Amino acid sequence: MTSASFLSDFHAVAAIGATPNNGVDRQAATAEDALTRDWFAVWVQEAGWELRVDSIGNMFALLEWTPGAPFVIIGSHLDSQPLGGRFDGAYGVIAALHAARRISADVDAGGELPRFNLAVVNWFNEEGGRFAPSIMGSSVYAGLLSRDQMLAVTDLQGTSVSEALEGIGYLGTAEAPAAAGYAEIHIEQGRILEREGISIGVVDSSWYTQKLDIEVLGEQSHTGATAMADRHDALVAASRIILMVHDVTEEFADEALVSSVGQLTLEPNSPIVVARRVHLIADLRSGDPEVVKAARAKLIGDIDALARKYDIKVNVKDFDIRPIRRFPQEGLELAEQVAAGLGLSSRRIQTMAGHDSVAMNTVAPSVMLFIPSVDGVSHCEREFTTDEDMVLGLDMLTGVTRELISGALANSATGSSDAVNSALPGADAENAAALPGAVRA
Incomplete structure (x- = not known):
C-alpha cells in the first residue's frame, strides 16, 4: 500500500x-x-x-x-x-x-x-x-x-x-x-497551481462550452486546368474560417475566451483536385456564457459574408453545448478540510x-x-x-x-447548472433557421 x-x-x-x-x-x-x-x-x-x-x-x-x-x-x-x-x-x-x-x-x-x-x-x-x-x-x-x-x-x-x-x-x-x-x-x-506554488486545486465550477460543426461546400475541379477565377475552393474558404475562429478572441478581454479548430477533414483530398468539401469543428469556451454568445454571433455573421463573397455554401450547426456547472459548496469545504489536515495548500479553481x-x-x-x-x-x-x-x-x-x-x-444536492442554453441563438440546431443564401446556423 x-x-x-x-x-x-x-x-x-x-x-x-x-x-x-x-x-x-x-x-x-x-x-x-x-x-x-x-x-x-x-x-x-x-x-x-x-x-x-x-x-x-x-x-x-x-x-x-x-x-x-x-x-x-x-x-x-x-x-x-x-x-x-x-x-x-x-x-x-x-x-x-x-x-x-x-x-x-x-x-x-x-x-x-x-x-x-x-x-x-x-x-x-x-x-x-x-x-x-x-x-x-x-x-x-x-x-x-x-x-x-x-x-x-x-x-x-x-x-x-x-x-x-x-x-x-x-x-x-x-x-x-x-x-x-x-x-x-x-x-x-494549466499553470495556476504551479505559478502560485499550491499543491491542490479544488474545482468550484466548469467553463461554458459551445462547439460549432462547420461544413464548407465548394466545387471539385482540376488544380492545373481550372482558371483561378472559375474556382470554388472549399479549402481556401475553410482556412479563412479557421483564422476567424482564432481571431474572434481579440474581440474580448484577455483570456475571457479561448477558441480553436482542432479537427478538419478534406474531400477529395487529392493533390490535383480543388477541394469540394471541408468539415471542421470549432470550439469556443468562456467563464461567461454571454461572451460565447457574442463570439458565436460574430462568427456566424462573418462566415455568412465569406460564403457570399466566394460563392460557396457553409452549413453551421451548434454542437456539444455545455452550461457552466458548479460543484456543491459542501464538497468544496470538505476538500479544503482534508487538504488542511494533510498539511497541503489548496485554492479554489475553475476548470476550462x-x-x-x-x-x-x-x-x-x-x-x-x-x-x-x-x-x-x-x-x-x-x-x-x-x-x-x-x-x-x-x-x-x-x-x-x-x-x-x-x-x-x-445530504448534499448535486452541483448546480447555469442553464443559459435558451439564451444562445440556435441552441437547438435542428430548429435553427438558415441565414440568407449561405449559412445554416
Missing part, C-alpha cells in the same frame, strides 16, 4: 501505447486502449474485487461492504488523445485504485464499516479524439447522452462505437452501480477543460481535485507532473474518499 507501488503501476501503464517522446497514444476502443483495459481488469481481479463493464464500455471495480447500499465512485479515464500525455486521465484511475486498496485494507483490519460502498471507474471515451462527443461514457451514465445514439457514433473511418467496443471485447452488459457521490483527481492542464466529474456532478454530489502541471501543457507528449505531486494527490483523494463513503455529502 505504499506510494512506491502506486508509482510503479503508474509508470507501467505509461508504457502501454507509449510514443517516442514520453507520451501515449491510446484512443478509445483501439488495441492500445484494450491493453490498458486488460491491465485494469487484471489489477481488479487480483485485488479480489468485482469487475463490471456496462453497455457503453465503462469499467467498474466494486468494493461492496453493505449489500444494497449505493456506491461512492472514484476514478477517471485511461484513453488518450493522439500523441497525448501519459498523465491525463490515467493518473486519476490509478490513484483511485490505490486509494480504494488503502481504504479496503483499513476496513479489513477492523476499521469502521462505511455507510456507502466504493467503486473505481475507468470511463469510456472521455477524450473524444476518435469518437465525438467527448466525456461520452460518464455522460451516458448520467443520462445526459443517449446510449443508443452514442453506440451508433462513428469515427472518421466509419467504425461505430458499438463495433469498436465489441471488437476489443469491452461492449459489456452489466448494470452500472448507483452513485451516492463521486470524486476525481486530475492534473490541472471538460471532465467526467462535470457530467457526474449532475447526478451525484461530486468533488473534483487538481494537482500541478509542469508548464501548464497537456494533450501533448510534453505533459508532465512530478512523482511527488502525484503521491500527494493520492493522499488527498484517499482522504476525500474516506469522508465520502462515511456519508459526508449524503
Whole structure:
C-alpha cells in the first residue's frame, strides 16, 4: 500500500501505447486502449474485487461492504488523445485504485464499516479524439447522452462505437452501480497551481462550452486546368474560417475566451483536385456564457459574408453545448478540510477543460481535485507532473474518499447548472433557421 507501488503501476501503464517522446497514444476502443483495459481488469481481479463493464464500455471495480447500499465512485479515464500525455486521465484511475486498496485494507483490519460502498471507474471515451462527443461514457451514465445514439457514433473511418467496443471485447452488459457521490483527481492542464506554488486545486465550477460543426461546400475541379477565377475552393474558404475562429478572441478581454479548430477533414483530398468539401469543428469556451454568445454571433455573421463573397455554401450547426456547472459548496469545504489536515495548500479553481466529474456532478454530489502541471501543457507528449505531486494527490483523494463513503455529502444536492442554453441563438440546431443564401446556423 505504499506510494512506491502506486508509482510503479503508474509508470507501467505509461508504457502501454507509449510514443517516442514520453507520451501515449491510446484512443478509445483501439488495441492500445484494450491493453490498458486488460491491465485494469487484471489489477481488479487480483485485488479480489468485482469487475463490471456496462453497455457503453465503462469499467467498474466494486468494493461492496453493505449489500444494497449505493456506491461512492472514484476514478477517471485511461484513453488518450493522439500523441497525448501519459498523465491525463490515467493518473486519476490509478490513484483511485490505490486509494480504494488503502481504504479496503483499513476496513479489513477492523476499521469502521462505511455507510456507502466504493467503486473505481475507468470511463469510456472521455477524450473524444476518435469518437465525438467527448466525456461520452460518464455522460451516458448520467443520462445526459443517449446510449443508443452514442453506440451508433462513428469515427472518421466509419467504425461505430458499438463495433469498436465489441471488437476489443469491452461492449459489456452489466448494470452500472448507483452513485451516492463521486470524486476525481486530475492534473490541472494549466499553470495556476504551479505559478502560485499550491499543491491542490479544488474545482468550484466548469467553463461554458459551445462547439460549432462547420461544413464548407465548394466545387471539385482540376488544380492545373481550372482558371483561378472559375474556382470554388472549399479549402481556401475553410482556412479563412479557421483564422476567424482564432481571431474572434481579440474581440474580448484577455483570456475571457479561448477558441480553436482542432479537427478538419478534406474531400477529395487529392493533390490535383480543388477541394469540394471541408468539415471542421470549432470550439469556443468562456467563464461567461454571454461572451460565447457574442463570439458565436460574430462568427456566424462573418462566415455568412465569406460564403457570399466566394460563392460557396457553409452549413453551421451548434454542437456539444455545455452550461457552466458548479460543484456543491459542501464538497468544496470538505476538500479544503482534508487538504488542511494533510498539511497541503489548496485554492479554489475553475476548470476550462471538460471532465467526467462535470457530467457526474449532475447526478451525484461530486468533488473534483487538481494537482500541478509542469508548464501548464497537456494533450501533448510534453505533459508532465512530478512523482511527488502525484503521491500527494493520492493522499488527498484517499482522504476525500474516506469522508465520502462515511456519508459526508449524503445530504448534499448535486452541483448546480447555469442553464443559459435558451439564451444562445440556435441552441437547438435542428430548429435553427438558415441565414440568407449561405449559412445554416
